[in-house]
Amino acid sequence: MATALITHPACLEHDTGPYHPETSERLRAVLTALEAPEFSNLLRESAPMATVEQLSRVHPRTYVEGILSIHPELGQPVQLDSDTVMSHGSAEAAARAAGGACMAVDAVMEGWARAAFAAVRPPGHHAEPSRPMGFCLFNNAAVAAMHARVHWGVQRVAVVDFDVHHGNGTQAMFAADPDLFYASSHQSPSYPGTGEPWEQGVAGNIVNAPLYPRDGGPAFRAAWSDIILPALDKFAPGLLIISAGFDAHVADPLAQLRLETADFAWITEQLVSMADKHCGGRVVSVLEGGYDLNALAASAAVHVRALMRM
Secondary structure, eight states, X not given: OOEEEEEOGGGGGOOOOTTOSSOHHHHHHHHHHTTSGGGTXXXXXXXOOOOHHHHTTTSOHXXXXXXXXXXXXXXXXXXXXXXXXXXXXXXXXXXXXXXXXXXXXXXXXXXXXXXXXXXXXXXXXXXXXXXXXXXXXXXXXXXXXXXXXXXXXXXXXXXXXXSXXXXXXXXXXXXXXXXXXXXXXXXXXOTTOOOOTTOOXXXXXXXXXEEOTTOBHHHHHHHIIXXXXXXXXXXXXXXXXXXXXXXXXXXXXXXXXXXXXXXXXXXXXXXXXXXXXXXXXXXXXXXXXXXXXXXXXXXHHHHHHHHTTO
């Protein structure tokens, strides 16, 4: 069964301004890598805009409408916090990023794809219910998880996150619901300062495996093999969603972990196997971080290759 690639040109129109690391060139690098002949069988789809109803399942409606109402004049971006910016095209980009994640859920639940990768921006895992932060406006993975629950009746949904930064927003949205699972490996200490092992949610449904500056592939693989994957196996999700950040790569400028491209292939293969075991192989991946363009492109390529089971 085929794998879907979901994206939209509007995601390139989120303009963060000069010197900001979360640029449209990131998405261009990923999409260029996925134009290689080996990816010719991808089902290429356009991300729709998420509805206010979909977004309001994880964010208050007033927050959603507030973000969607921000349309600065061209060349006059609005600074929401020290890291997070909105430009003229940001509202549509954010709505399509979350909508693309929801479409990825539809693809695997309808059965026309076994796996789906939403190559979208802005990223999402730092966005808290009522607060944009860390480059993120809407929490794309969480919106997708709740879409799976409400629209498809999937009661138990897992989001796993190998971005170098902890997904504080996703954790905040999931911690009080025992049928939602969030697990993360991430550098500590690092932004945003959350993700300690004792943060476990209401039913052990939050699993954090901090890594330390200069940790590489062996420590990363041990964290997943010894801590996260056994907990995910025990949770037995009906759908698996990946927050796919590639900024733990040794070449990335925003942190100090030392993963190689092969480590991202390995973890994707492990997660595909877990999806095969528990949820009919249905796995959704949503792009998060990754700020060295060459490392990001190469890592996303091996990630999608593993989703395609090549």
